[in-house]
Amino acid sequence: MFRKYPSKGYAWWNNLSIKQCKMNYYSTNRQTAxxxxxxxxxxxxxxDKGLFFPQEIPTLPDTFFSQLPDLTLPEIAAQxxxxxxxxxxxxxxxxxxxxxxFTFPIPLVEVEKGIYALELFHGPTCAFKDVGARFMSRCLQAFAEKDKPVTVLVATSGDTGSAVANGFLGLENIDVVVLYPQGGVSPIQEMQFTTLGQNISAVAIEGTFDDCQALVKQAFSDETLTQEQNLSSANSINVARWLPQMVYYFHAFGQWKKLNQDVTELTISVPSGNFGNLAAGLLARKMGLPISYFVAATNLNKIVPDYLESGTYKTAPSVSTIANAMDVGSPNNFPRIQELFGQQFEALTEVVKGFWADDEEIKGTIRLVYQNNNYLLDPHGAIGYLSLKQLLPELKTQGIFLETAHPAKFKESMEEVLGQEVALPEQLQAFLGRTKQVTILPNDYAGLAMLLRQKNKEGTL
Structure with a gap:
């Protein structure tokens, strides 16, 4: 069900009543209220283990899009x-x-003619997840009740943990527990969420990211535990993490339009792991953002590209790659993408194109673009760039790929690829030399549940 809201000037929603703005969320499994x-x-x-999804999706008015190139990020976000x-x-x-x-820039940078990078790494933890994590932290702070402390439980393959931990650091009445695969994130990523202390606790699981993700899901479906504790998730499965990611797609289009007033066709390539980022871009498109195509760009964990080619959706054990933030074998957010297209496979494949690359292709792309264009791609952005190079001749559009994290977050891998040192930005230098505080657990739900109960009782891990 789609509703078109009235267009009455710059802030088109100013004249909406609270009743008109009421928005409920249903489960994609449709087995709960x-x-x-x-x-x-x-x-x-x-x-019911589904995902919350908005009851209605509004269509933005033409006036919004005509003003878009001149709006600031906070103005776009509010509308x-x-x-x-x-x-x-x-x-x-x-x-x-x-x-x-939205206190940091999100620039659109031309890498070569017709291909642009949207740099999402200028925030406090140098990753795109700063946007969603910061928005969600403010929402939970606004909603939290003094007598009902909230425990935020989050699984990470790297950047989610650092963004969530830093977004929630020091907030009263909210504790954060970060689960991550032991040895499965880069050293700098690990330092960003294991050295903070205060209300942030880190738990290393002896397993993969998919194992961490499964433990989080099991905790939320454990009725006894959820009755005892006020649990919330900060993965992109949470609507407050997912929805604000729409904002930079609108911003990217506005900036691109400034540079290409006579061009109408645009493709956006999204390096994808859990697929919340791509789902947010497709939601923006459903609201009227005129993007012709999206690319689901992945590494060897090519669950979705395989599905788009065969029509058969089949999860698989995750495979470790140089693009570790995308090492996901069971993408949590993909049901939202299917929901956006009404479960219609043909409609989905008309808009979303699949692409994947292995480690050698990723490394070769990083070297080539640095040599030819003097632009430093991170491993995830490299897949996005490569997908555009291969698909744009057929799609006949210009392209934007998302640079989801600063290359220095993968310092060891990048230096091995380039054969030279990669300097750390100021935000990352701040974590060097700190002491890690980590609890190590086997891949066992009983142990996690016991730990959460102990934390709830004592207020600390």
Whole structure:
């Protein structure tokens, strides 16, 4: 069900009543009651193990798109997110949150003629997940009740953990527990969420990211545990992490349009692991963002590209690669993408194109682009760039790929590829020399549940 809201000037939602802005969220498994935005954020996951999905998707008015190239990131965010959150946050609170979240630039950089990089790594942890994590932290802070402390449980393959940990650091009444595969993230990524202390706890699981993700899901479906504790998730499965990622797609299009006023066709390539980022871009498209195609760009964990080619969706054990943030064999957010297309495979494949690359292709692309264009790709962005190089001649559009993390977050891998030192930005230098604080657990739910109960009782791991 889609609703077109009235177009009345710059802030088109100013004239909407609270009743008009009411937005509930249903489970993609449709086995549980609808929830408000506030309830969905705090709960994280529906009890039926589905994903929360907006009851309605608004179509933005033409006036918004005509003004888009000149709007700031906070202005875009406040307008795009209003119909999804305004009943529970209110207009003034939403505007304040957007001003606090979007404090760093997200530049569009031309790498070569017709291909641009959207640099999402200028935030505090040098990764695109800073946007969603910071937005969610402010939402939970607004919703948290003093007598009901919230425990945020999150699985990470690298960047989610650092972004969430830093986004929630020091917030009262909210504790964060980060699960990550032992030895499965880069040393710098690990330092970013294991050295903070305060309300941030790190748990290394003897397994893969998929194992960590499965443990988080099991915790949320454990009715006894959820009755004892106020659990919430900060993975992109949480609507407050997922929805704000739409904002930089609108921003990217506005900046691209400034540079290409006479060009109408655009493809965006999204390096994808859990597929929340791509799902956010496709939601933006459903709201009216005129993107012709999206590319689901992956590494050897090519579950979705295989599905787009064969029509058969089959998860698999994750494979370790140089692009570790995308080492996901069971993408959590893909059901949202299917929901956006009404479970219609043909409609999905008309818009979303699949692509994957192995480690040698990734390394070769990093070297080639640095030599020819003097632009340093991270391993994930390299897959996005390579997908455009191969697909754009057929699609006949210009292209934008997302640079999802700063190359220096993968310092050892990058230096091995390039044969030279990669300097750390100031944000990452701050974590050097700190002491890690980590609890190591086997891949066993009983042990995690016991740890969470102990934490809830004692207030610390």
């Amino acid at each position: 609808e929830h408000s935005f506030k309830e969905s954020v705090i709960k994280g996951l529906p009890q 795009v997110l209003a119909p999804y959150v305004s009943e529970d946050l209110g207009k003034e609170t939403l505007q304040q949150i957007c001003q606090e979240v």
